[in-house]
Amino acid sequence: xxxxxxxxxxxxxxxxxxxxxxxxxxxxxxxxxxxxxxxxxxxxxxxxxxxxxxxxxxxxxxxxxxxxxxxxxxxxxxxxxxxxxxxxxxxxxxxxxxxxxxxxxxxxxxxxxxxxxxxxxxxxxxxxxxxxxxxxxxxxxxxxxxxxxxxxxxxxxxxxxxxxxxxxxxxxxxxxxxxxxxxxxxxxxxxxxxxxxxxxxxxxxxxxxxxxxxxxxxxxxxxxxxxxxxxxxxxxxxxxxxxxxxxxxxxxxxxxxxxxxxxxxxxxxxxxxxxxxxxxxxxxxxxxxxxxxxxxxxxxx
Amino acid sequence: xxxxxxxxxxxxxxxxxxxxxxxxxxxxxxxxxxxxxxxxxxxxxxxxxxxxxxxxxxxxxxxxxxxxxxxxxxxxxxxxxxxxxxxxxxxxxxxxxxxxxxxxxxxxxxxxxxxxxxxxxxxxxxxxxxxxxxxxxxxxxxxxxxxxxxxxxxxxxxxxxxxxxxxxxxxxxxxxxxxxxxxxxxxxxxxxxxxxxxxxxxxxxxxxxxxxxxxxxxxxxxxxxxxxxxxxxxxxxxxxxxxxxxxxxxxxxxxxxxxxxxxxxxxxxxxxxxxxxxxxxxxxxxxxxxxxxxxxxxxxxxxxxxxxxxxxxxxxxxxxxxxxxxxxxxxxxxxxxxxxxxxxxxxxxxxxxxxxxxxxxxxxxxxxxxxxxxxxxxxxxxxxxxxxxxxxxxxxxxxxxxxxxxxxxxxxxxxxxxxxxxxxxxxxxxxxxxxxxxxxxxxxxxxxxxxxxxxxxxxxxxxxxxxxxxxxxxxxxxxxxxxxx
Numbered sequence: 001x002x003x004x005x006x007x008x009x010x011x012x013x014x015x016x017x018x019x020x021x022x023x024x025x026x027x028x029x030x031x032x033x034x035x036x037x038x039x040x041x042x043x044x045x046x047x048x049x050x051x052x053x054x055x056x057x058x059x060x061x062x063x064x065x066x067x068x069x070x071x072x073x074x075x076x077x078x079x080x081x082x083x084x085x086x087x088x089x090x091x092x093x094x095x096x097x098x099x100x101x102x103x104x105x106x107x108x109x110x111x112x113x114x115x116x117x118x119x120x121x122x123x124x125x126x127x128x129x130x131x132x133x134x135x136x137x138x139x140x141x142x143x144x145x146x147x148x149x150x151x152x153x154x155x156x157x158x159x160x161x162x163x164x165x166x167x168x169x170x171x172x173x174x175x176x177x178x179x180x181x182x183x184x185x186x187x188x189x190x191x192x193x194x195x196x197x198x199x200x201x202x203x204x205x206x207x208x209x210x211x212x213x214x215x216x217x218x219x220x221x222x223x224x225x226x227x228x229x230x231x232x233x234x235x236x237x238x239x240x241x242x243x244x245x246x247x248x249x250x251x252x253x254x255x256x257x258x259x260x261x262x263x264x265x266x267x268x269x270x271x272x273x274x275x276x277x278x279x280x281x282x283x284x285x286x287x288x289x290x291x292x293x294x295x296x297x298x299x300x301x
Numbered sequence: 302x303x304x305x306x307x308x309x310x311x312x313x314x315x316x317x318x319x320x321x322x323x324x325x326x327x328x329x330x331x332x333x334x335x336x337x338x339x340x341x342x343x344x345x346x347x348x349x350x351x352x353x354x355x356x357x358x359x360x361x362x363x364x365x366x367x368x369x370x371x372x373x374x375x376x377x378x379x380x381x382x383x384x385x386x387x388x389x390x391x392x393x394x395x396x397x398x399x400x401x402x403x404x405x406x407x408x409x410x411x412x413x414x415x416x417x418x419x420x421x422x423x424x425x426x427x428x429x430x431x432x433x434x435x436x437x438x439x440x441x442x443x444x445x446x447x448x449x450x451x452x453x454x455x456x457x458x459x460x461x462x463x464x465x466x467x468x469x470x471x472x473x474x475x476x477x478x479x480x481x482x483x484x485x486x487x488x489x490x491x492x493x494x495x496x497x498x499x500x501x502x503x504x505x506x507x508x509x510x511x512x513x514x515x516x517x518x519x520x521x522x523x524x525x526x527x528x529x530x531x532x533x534x535x536x537x538x539x540x541x542x543x544x545x546x547x548x549x550x551x552x553x554x555x556x557x558x559x560x561x562x563x564x565x566x567x568x569x570x571x572x573x574x575x576x577x578x579x580x581x582x583x584x585x586x587x588x589x590x591x592x593x594x595x596x597x598x599x600x601x602x603x604x605x606x607x608x609x610x611x612x613x614x615x616x617x618x619x620x621x622x623x624x625x626x627x628x629x630x631x632x633x634x635x636x637x638x639x640x641x642x643x644x645x646x647x648x649x650x651x652x653x654x655x656x657x658x659x660x661x662x663x664x665x666x667x668x669x670x671x672x673x674x675x676x677x678x679x680x681x682x683x684x685x686x687x688x689x690x691x692x693x694x695x696x697x698x699x700x701x702x703x704x705x706x707x708x709x710x711x712x713x714x715x716x717x718x719x720x721x722x723x724x725x726x727x728x729x730x731x732x733x734x735x736x737x738x739x740x741x742x743x744x745x746x747x748x749x750x751x752x753x754x755x756x757x758x759x760x761x762x763x764x765x766x767x768x769x770x771x772x773x774x775x776x777x778x779x780x781x782x783x784x785x786x
Contacts, residue, residue: 089600091317
């Protein structure tokens, strides 16, 4: 299948500081790529380079086969995006904002605008001023303006930012719906893997400006098979002798990561050593926290 | 491209700020017209204010004419009071007041001197009193031509006696002085004849004003002598005097109040000095925010990921500013026409505007609308350069406050700078932008404010300044990294 978006060895430096080191990935038709990384990892910078909002120090971005730097207007024509916040003209109504966008592309009819408004479920509030919208509504309006011209690549920068769990769920449903109905390739960035793992089919993880993993989501999930458990006992001072990999939280609690099927062995072992067990529970940390823990945390330079 | 411009205009007209600004401007237009209608006076009426008169009366009651230290003061105030009382008999704009002011004040104070000062002479005082009464009788008979003829007679006598003296003198220095005096007397005589021939009653109306300025500008011209021998600055003054003299002459001969300021035409004629600031404020406000606001609100990202080159996006914004320039001028012009029409009526619009053409040495009689059109064209370089400055600063620094403040400063400072440059003849400053962006000085063959400047030179300089601002702006905008907002 052909690549809709292709990033080849993207480098970006601000002054002497290198923000991105040879970032490469690609998105094929029908892909939903989750672009995951902690704050400051370079997600937004990468997206800005793809969209031509910042100059590329080194490397190449191809969208539908067009080089963003050399043939910007052709490359960007079938791209819809929200970067950072869904910034709209607050003093205008949602509908007026969409009309402004519609004016900038050829052949967007009033019918198409109404259709998109219905798709993002804003039909009741579309004539209100954007300044009266909640953040969730603005996110939806942002998506509406991004898909108005039937793009084949949709780039969303942290679209769940500032949304409540209900809003996140709605957003997820909307995007899955869109990917199906409008057949778009979607690049969606987030600092929260758990939010995305339900509907992305590919994950790309970026840390300190470097891609550390790009893979199918199923493969990554398999990779993070070790889970964390929190164990509360009467005294943790001898635990290190039994399990050197355990991390001691305080004199009653320690953490340990292992496969779930090994937990009964842990219980038996502790009991055999005369240690009283009060509680064993799974650590509810998000998947990518575990992932980063495994790879060493992100440090903002 | 046209859809981009359409979008920019939509964004501007969807904002409340433009309507608030236009509303404030309308309020100022109405205020300006009302002030001209209800409070404008030419300022040269004969008479005293009530508060001054009551002050005089109090002082007179307090002063003692027999005390030597008070005498002079007493005589002065007493004379003023008597003059005032004489004037009170006539209407405020009656011709008699001028005669009282010009002919009787001297007599009255002389009379009072004889009455109250140390060298008392009642007989002489009585004599003057009779003289005054004779004049007053003439005033009551409403025969202003008597005084006009008297003026003419006096002027003729003076002239004759001066010419006699000139014939009898050999002294070269004295001869020169006499020649100047003769020229002055000739003008006095000419003006007196003019008054009689053109049937201009004494008073304070525009015809008398024109007569006065005709006299003073004629004097100026004679004092300056031959124009070819003059310094450049004096040449400028000479030209101004020549123009004013010719215009005064036209006013007198056509009985049209060309210089009238308090009607629709008068305000339109001074359109730029009355409303230039508002035009600049509206345009600078738009030009100073059109790019920076997109950056500050983050909407620039929305704009720059559309299938247009950055140059096109910026150009569409610049063209929008030019369209808004035309709009701002047109709407303020319209406001003045409508408000002026309501306050003063439209009749005055048929009165033309006069410009002296130095090439043909003739007065150009111009329709008021043509004149306003010409004036707008000559001010356009300034408006466009200031708008471009605001646009450039707004794009380069993405800071609206900076862009607007500096551009408004640019509008206000030139009057000071230009005056200094002209006064001290700072030659290199003829390349400076504020010396070139007002083209009105080049029209009708008039001399530019500095020697050696021409309209072509100024237009080229303005274009250079325009591109010096625009080219870096476009380059910087094209290369700009859109940082986090």
